[in-house]
Amino acid sequence: MILKSITLINFQCYFGEVTFEFKEGLNLVIGDNGAGKSKLYDAFYWVLYDRVFDSMTREFQLTAHKDIRKNLVSDKAKAHCAPGESVKTSVEIVVLNPQKGDEYILTRTYSVARTESGTWREPTESVQSALFKDKYLDARPVPQVDIESIRRRILPDDVKPYMWFQGEQVDSLIDFKRNDTLTRAINVLSDISEFDFYEEVSKKAYETAEKDFLRKGRQMSSNASKNDELASKLERLRSELERLEEERILAANNLTKAREQKEDLLGKLEDAQRIKDLSSKSSEFKARLKETDERQNKMKAAINKNLFTRNWILKGTGFLVDAYAAKYDEYTRTRMKKEAGQEAQKQAMDEILKSFRLPVDVPEPIFIQQMLEKERCLVCDREAQKGTEAYNKIQELLERSKSHKQKVKPEPITKNDFSNEFKSLYQNGLQLQGSINQVDHEIKITVGEILELETKYKEIKNELEINEKEIMDIVDVSQISTIESSISIVIEFRSHDNAIIQYEKDLQRVEIKKEERASEINTTEEELRSLAIGKVPKSLEEKVQVLADFSAIAKSTRARVFNRLIEKLEEEANKHYFNMTAENKSVRGRIKLEKDLLGNYMPKNFDSAGLPLSSINDSNIILIKLAVIMAIISAKRSSPAAQLYPLISDAPTSKFGDNYAIGFCRTASEVYSQSIVISKDFYNNSDLQNRLFDEVGEKLGSVYVIEPSLSAEEQREHRDELEVRVTKIK
């Protein structure tokens, strides 16, 4: 089957009608993240299965799911739809059967209607239709009842997982933890089941022949009762052997499971320890983050506090101090002038006083008073009658003393004296001038410190995010949800360890018993034969022998075919593995399919010395899985899958780098007759595109580039203007 084209009308982000045409070989649809790649994959899926991928549940959901039907029709198409009208989305694929030249045209449509009030009526069902067109006739509708069989013809359900997959599904397609995964895949994609049938038939034929042989033997026995006893013993022993085989399978199963679980937990154990270490690192980061945040908040809060406590409010007010100083200077000068006038007066008075011979208060006022009363100078003992010059001179001595006393208390020079207050204001200003000069520097330092803390905060937050992401990545892969669960993992791990020891003992015991029973069966058979008095017909004996051989051949043939398939599978897987990793030499080891106790095979990675590689990374595991998926298809050329069905893969190499994208596409072009790879690896990378075109050469089909009409940011704001632009570059 060749997928000739897919046409999308108003499907999700694809506005209007968009058609992709494909050819045999490798077809590429290239687009960046958010360009509509997964929506294209959804379109393939929806037209066949009525389902699209729901990013919330991470599963493919039916159209009926409310989150799906709400987003199925392009927002832009809905924006163009007037109230009372309806808008339709549809996807159509044209599939060609190259052998017959017939075509199937499969279409799915879904319509929503806008009510007068502007709300949307979204039915729960889509409508599927199909047309069949043979080489010579026009297309004719296929009855609804037959559509399902057409769908299965286009892509059988059991083949689907290996032909249509997304990068993130590869992990679950080949589940390394389920031993029968590979066996199941081989059963689906090969004719090995025919050999199972031969094995079963030959076994049954042998058992019937043997029963006939024993019945004849009994008839010819010398001791019928002994014969019966031995026959019944033989039957019992055989049924016991069968039971023991069942027991062996059970023990082997248990042992395998316990080993798987132990291995599973071993990985988890390491992961749990890693999660624990990372979590404690996260706690440290959180504590540092909290501390930095608190310090930052404290400093920010201090900014406004500092307006008053550190006088930042006075920023740039130094000029006011200078202006007041000037005013105060003028004030003091004027005041000093007044004071100087008063001083001059005082000095003049002092000059007058200096004209006296005697110092002030000599003689003391009481003696002067006595002299005035006695009208006689007691210093020179001369008469000084009242009214005379001598009397007046004595009296002046008294007044001079009084006037001197008055001078000690100077007269105020102004009515109000605010000088001390004006001075205190001046001194306060001068004192604050120091702070004012420091304000700019202090602010610069503080803001610098805050910015430093902000940077530190961002750095710690970034480290925390990286750490948390690492935890989430491990959690995603390991399915360990909490640190606490790691404790139960350790306990579980120990219990599996004990169980393994027990199952190994059981297996050993059962196998010994089986050997004993087999030997007993041989002895009993011999005893039975010794009881025969005549000869059992040769033909009967030969029949048993031939059917026993036939049964053994069928069994060994089946095993040989299966082993050959496994060998081929291993060889093919390695071929693809090397092909895909050719550009990256740092990989890789060699894939080996190892047989377990139950006969199932598991892919393992070994180095050149044949030792298992213990430290293979996620990319390697996925590459091994992709290689095995391709090997399943390519190993058995008789499998119709590679020839009949196209590979459709969305972001198959999303989990690893550019170097692998070329390898994957080249390998896909060699394995599948048609592949449609949807990828971002080649977007805006013409070097890589040219390399691919060169390497794939003639096997290159169509190449499209898809780009959204709006940037991611614009999409958030104007979702109803979004459409996808499709450019065919080859």
Added chain:
Amino acid sequence: MEFIKRFEDRAPVYAKMYHESIIDRFSLVGGRDEDLKQKTGRYFSNIYEIYTYSALLGIKNNYRIPLEGLITKDFNKIRYWQPNELVRFVFMALLTKSDLNLNLVEEMEEKDVEREITKLKNLLEEYTNGGFDIIYSKIKETPYFFENEYCFLELLELPLNDFGSKKECF
């Protein structure tokens, strides 16, 4: 007679329109919860803090507006304001800005001194009113300006007299 004390015994008034839009919005009276102050953007702990801030903002920018309309009358006397050295600085600035002659005031009768002190108080109110107007205009112009902790610091850093047509220098 004490000049400063008399000034500090006055209780200034302010336009009522700024009570809700500025004073209440940016002050958490009695608020010691620094975290709450930070979260609510109420950076001042007292009305007199934002009053002093606005007064200095007006004085620094030589921008004063006479009070009009409704005024509040229940504000604290200046002597209760803190810190004292800043209050004194504001008074010093007012003396600088006013046309009061320091020598003449010492020669005045008591009633004349009182009148001069009232004039100084009025001057304080006008400059504060100017400061409030600067803040209010900024809120209207750039509402998100006050959403970061640096806002009142940044406002102090604005170029002097940069208030366009609203400038009313004396």
